[in-house]
Structure formats: C-alpha cells, structure tokens
Amino acid sequence: MATVREIYAYLDGQAPFSLQLGFDNAGFLVGRGDRAVTTLLVSLDITEEVVAEAVEIGAQLIVSHHPVLFHPAKSITDRDPNGRILLALTEQKIAAICAHTNLDAVFGGVNDALAQKLGLIQVEQLKQDGVDTSGRPYGIGRVGNTSGAPMYAPAFAAFVKQTLGANGVRYVDVRRPVRRVAVGGGACADMLQDALAMGCDTFVTSDVKYNGFLDAKALGVNLIDAGHYPTEQVVVPVLAKWLSAGFPTVTVATTQRHKEVFSYL
Known part of the structure; x- marks a missing residue:
C-alpha cells in the first residue's frame, strides 16, 4: 500500500520539483496526500478522457507530465474544459501529480528518453x-x-x-x-x-x-x-517504469486513450 504523499516524495527524489522553471506549476496539484493508492494512471496530459479512463480502471492517482493546473483558476465550473477536469478529479477522489520542467531537465527524463x-x-x-x-x-x-x-x-x-x-x-x-x-x-x-x-x-x-x-x-x-506530443510522449513509459520499480504493489497503467490531438493533410 502506498499513499499519494509517498508517491510524490518518490518522484521528488527522481526528478526534484525544486528544479522546475519559474513559470512552471509542477507538483502535487489535486487531491489528498493520505489517500491510499492501489492503481495509478500515467499520461502526458490530464484530459477529460484520461480522467474517465482513470475512473474505469479504478485509479486513485494520475501522474502526468503537463500540469493540470498551469495558471491561477478564477473559477472551477463545468462551463470550461479545465473546470470539468478539476471537478471530475475531485468528485471521483482522484489525485494528480504533475512532473513538468523538472522532468525535462533531470538525467533519465524527457530529453534523455528522446x-x-x-x-x-x-x-x-x-x-x-x-x-x-x-x-x-x-x-x-x-x-x-x-x-x-x-x-x-x-x-x-x-x-x-x-x-x-x-x-x-x-x-x-x-x-x-x-x-x-x-x-x-x-x-x-x-x-x-x-x-x-x-x-x-x-x-x-x-x-x-x-x-x-x-x-x-x-x-x-x-x-x-516533430510535434509536442511525439517529442514528449517518450517519457510516459519512463515514468511508468520508475513508479513500478518504486511501488511494486501498486498497479501502474499507461493511458490508452490520450493520443496526438491533430493530424496533417
């Protein structure tokens, strides 16, 4: 059994959140630190589809690269996509940890994977x-x-x-x-x-x-x-590997729904 707080501390050891750039908002962004985690989902982004996927597999935590909260929120309602994502996370009691520019910079992170x-x-x-x-x-x-x-x-x-x-x-x-x-x-x-x-x-x-x-x-x-998604998606299996090694009793899944958002003609 692991908690959200323990998983955050582990990721902080792998890719210290203190290394994030000044504009960034990486870290433990949604949820309760003492929430027990038996299943977690890893994704490049946290979208409405990813939250729904987490619900379906019974995940208590999503670990992503891009922050689910980047700019200060003036409201959290179902009138916009970010509000719906945050409402879904809180209503389903799913926590979110986001490792962004700290994961870009450290050895073994995004750029080494690329x-x-x-x-x-x-x-x-x-x-x-x-x-x-x-x-x-x-x-x-x-x-x-x-x-x-x-x-x-x-x-x-x-x-x-x-x-x-x-x-x-x-x-x-x-x-x-x-x-x-x-x-x-x-x-x-x-x-x-x-x-x-x-x-x-x-x-x-x-x-x-x-x-x-x-x-x-x-x-x-x-x-x-080569596109934002393709050049950073390479870190998702790295995160999954780190988390599986650090928490062998936790089921670590990678998203099957989140894909490149645009196409070319």
Missing part, C-alpha cells in the same frame, strides 16, 4: 542549468551523435517521424549530413543557438515558429519540428 529513442550515442547535456542538492547536474536538452552512415535532413526527418510515431513533421534542410543532433522535447526552439554552440548540425524539437525556421536556415542547422 535521445535514446532516436538512437543517439555519447549523449551529453545541451545546456547545464545547475546542480541539484545531491550535486547532480541538470539542464533541458541533450546532444548526441548518430551511428552508422549519416543521412541528410529529408531521410532523417522521415526516420524521426516513424520512430516517434508522429503524424507529420516540418523541417528545414540545409544540406548538411546529420551527424551531431540536439534534441529538446516540447517547445525548445529558443535553444537553437545552444545547439549551434555545441557543434550540432541538426536540432529536433517542436512548436517552432516561422522565425525559428528562418534562423535555422540562416545559421546552417537542419531543424526538425
């Missing part, structure tokens, strides 16, 4: 932001080298799409072979200069604005926007 998924080797930090209280370095983004014969951007973009299960990708091809790759799960396009400083010829991230593509072309860096 680098591993793409088969990169000799992985290192893209930018070190500091060290935690245990002296472990942390920072968002990773850099690694490809193995085997180098590809050019079109072929590598196709590989990224297939490997991450993305519905589509956008990319800039500067006609440089892909050998040294930076990755930033989620919206990390503002780290393009960091990737360049690390000697990268290619950067994989998401949510790139038009200016970002222009900058990449001008700087001579292949830029691949």
